[in-house]
Amino acid sequence: METDTRSRILAAAEDLFVQHGLDATTLRMITTAAHANLAAVNYHFGSKEALIETVFRRRLTWLNDQRIAALDALEAEAKGAPLKPRQIVESYFGVAIRLAASSPGGRTFMRLLGRTYTEPSEFVRSFLAEEYAEVIARYKAAFFKALPDVPQEEFLWRFHFMMGALSYAVSGVDALRLLGPVDESDPEALYTRLMSFLIGGLRAPLPEIQSQAVRKPRAKRATPDRASD
Amino acid sequence: METDTRSRILAAAEDLFVQHGLDATTLRMITTAAHANLAAVNYHFGSKEALIETVFRRRLTWLNDQRIAALDALEAEAKGAPLKPRQIVESYFGVAIRLAASSPGGRTFMRLLGRTYTEPSEFVRSFLAEEYAEVIARYKAAFFKALPDVPQEEFLWRFHFMMGALSYAVSGVDALRLLGPVDESDPEALYTRLMSFLIGGLRAPLPEIQSQAVRKPRAKRATPDRASD
DNA sequence: GTCAGTTTCAAACAAATGTTTTAATGGTGA
DNA sequence: TCACCATTAAAACATTTGTTTGAAACTGAC
Numbered sequence: 001m002e003t004d005t006r007s008r009i010l011a012a013a014e015d016l017f018v019q020h021g022l023d024a025t026t027l028r029m030i031t032t033a034a035h036a037n038l039a040a041v042n043y044h045f046g047s048k049e050a051l052i053e054t055v056f057r058r059r060l061t062w063l064n065d066q067r068i069a070a071l072d073a074l075e076a077e078a079k080g081a082p083l084k085p086r087q088i089v090e091s092y093f094g095v096a097i098r099l100a101a102s103s104p105g106g107r108t109f110m111r112l113l114g115r116t117y118t119e120p121s122e123f124v125r126s127f128l129a130e131e132y133a134e135v136i137a138r139y140k141a142a143f144f145k146a147l148p149d150v151p152q153e154e155f156l157w158r159f160h161f162m163m164g165a166l167s168y169a170v171s172g173v174d175a176l177r178l179l180g181p182v183d184e185s186d187p188e189a190l191y192t193r194l195m196s197f198l199i200g201g202l203r204a205p206l207p208e209i210q211s212q213a214v215r216k217p218r219a220k221r222a223t224p225d226r227a228s229d
Numbered sequence: 230m231e232t233d234t235r236s237r238i239l240a241a242a243e244d245l246f247v248q249h250g251l252d253a254t255t256l257r258m259i260t261t262a263a264h265a266n267l268a269a270v271n272y273h274f275g276s277k278e279a280l281i282e283t284v285f286r287r288r289l290t291w292l293n294d295q296r297i298a299a300l301d302a303l304e305a306e307a308k309g310a311p312l313k314p315r316q317i318v319e320s321y322f323g324v325a326i327r328l329a330a331s332s333p334g335g336r337t338f339m340r341l342l343g344r345t346y347t348e349p350s351e352f353v354r355s356f357l358a359e360e361y362a363e364v365i366a367r368y369k370a371a372f373f374k375a376l377p378d379v380p381q382e383e384f385l386w387r388f389h390f391m392m393g394a395l396s397y398a399v400s401g402v403d404a405l406r407l408l409g410p411v412d413e414s415d416p417e418a419l420y421t422r423l424m425s426f427l428i429g430g431l432r433a434p435l436p437e438i439q440s441q442a443v444r445k446p447r448a449k450r451a452t453p454d455r456a457s458d
Numbered sequence: 459g460t461c462a463g464t465t466t467c468a469a470a471c472a473a474a475t476g477t478t479t480t481a482a483t484g485g486t487g488a
Numbered sequence: 489t490c491a492c493c494a495t496t497a498a499a500a501c502a503t504t505t506g507t508t509t510g511a512a513a514c515t516g517a518c
Binding site: 020021023024117121128129132133136140153154156157158159160161162163164165166167168169178179180182183189190192193194195196197198199200201202203204205206207208209 | 250253346357369386389391407411418421422423426430
């Protein structure tokens with residue numbers, strides 16, 4: 001082996017986590033794959049949870065730093081003017097796709113991350129929230145400024161939907177395989193496809209949300225947008 | 230307790246699975262919550278895996294039967310003509326949202342299902358694929374007929390993205406909470422919001438996918454669609 | 459060569475898991 | 489009342505889990 005034990009463990013863990021999930025991956029699987037002794041994980045990281053946190057934080061801080069840097073650059077160029085929604089979407093989701101495309105390890109990690117957004121484990125959620133706090137705040141502000149006509153609640157949902165689409169885009173494989181054979185090998189094409197979809201969804205006509213108290217229970221659903229369908 | 234042991238176990242399992250995940254939920258947690266003996270799971274279901282499968286199949290077959298029935302109704306009415314994309318989207322994703330809205334148990338299950346699409350466990354994937362095979366085939370055919378101008382590969386990705394958005398829409402909570410306080414209490418509003426987004430994404434301008442072999446490595450990304458942004 | 463500090467190793471640890479076993483319980487019809 | 493059945497109950501089962509231990513091996517500085 002070329003690298004040191006610590007690095008080999010990190011790589012093996014990342015790989016096995018995405019294959020089998022966090023819980024189902026045992027320390028014995030990791031240390032075997034890393035050609036290390038079982039005790040090495042506890043020696044180098046302290047515990048399995050600490051290893052998981054290290055695996056995530058290592059790449060996630062880098063990812064979100066990239067996002068913030070991209071936003072900084074856009075806002076510097078705009079000199080106070082609102083950004084175009086497309087620019088913001090591209091910088092937020094583009095960074096993720098590019099990480100997935102950059103290296104086998106990056107792709108593995110993005111698949112892992114996509115799966116872990118919905119991870120119920122408490123300690124994972126807590127450091128995930130911590131890692132995302134700043135970047136979410138920055139992008140929310142940028143979007144609100146760029147889309148002053150879109151109600152904030154509506155936008156938050158759309159952002160949420162977009163994150164779901166991204167998650168499936170990078171982690172997809174399994175669910176996608178249900179649909180039939182598709183080509184997942186070209187990240188540039190995936191990027192282009194996802195952007196089209198996201199922008200289309202983000203800029204879709206605003207639905208008329210009736211207040212829950214007023215609406216009649218079994219009323220036929222109104223379809224106010226895009227009458228041409 | 231009102232109901233019999235088997236039903237109490239099913240309800241408790243569904244509830245705990247969505248809270249803690251499949252692996253992290255132990256039989257002891259389930260049987261305690263269900264006020265049953267530990268051995269009851271193996272007596273009534275045979276194994277933990279069989280219990281999981283029962284929990285999913287019970288609601289999933291119903292869900293997909295509803296989808297197929299909805300499609301049957303639409304196609305009967307259309308008398309051979311292609312359906313409108315919006316109709317198909319509404320029948321597929323609307324059924325899911327409606328199940329989530331119909332009862333606390335339905336909502337719990339949809340959250341569980343959203344989380345489990347990305348479940349790496351082999352046996353879960355296998356029976357999920359089995360449950361989805363027919364409904365996916367039917368809807369693929371309907372979509373291809375409704376959108377003859379959209380390349381099939383492009384559509385499959387968009388369908389995949391839509392499933393990601395749905396997954397986050399129903400299972401979301403945690404990831405959504407990162408974004409800030411939103412109202413998740415009104416399923417009708419969620420339905421309307423999601424539909425707008427999905428239709429917007431589905432009908433977005435087609436991206437120009439350059440063949441991977443031809444494209445230059447670091448070429449600036451072309452943004453052929455929606456020049457107005 | 460020696461020695462302190464770091465890393466690796468094999469072995470064992472307690473705790474928790476799904477499952478099985480064996481007996482007890484409760485109801486139903488003969 | 490008895491025998492039969494399905495269900496429940498308590499206890500023990502073998503495995504597997506993450507973690508700890510204590511000694512061996514290695515490393516670099518003096």
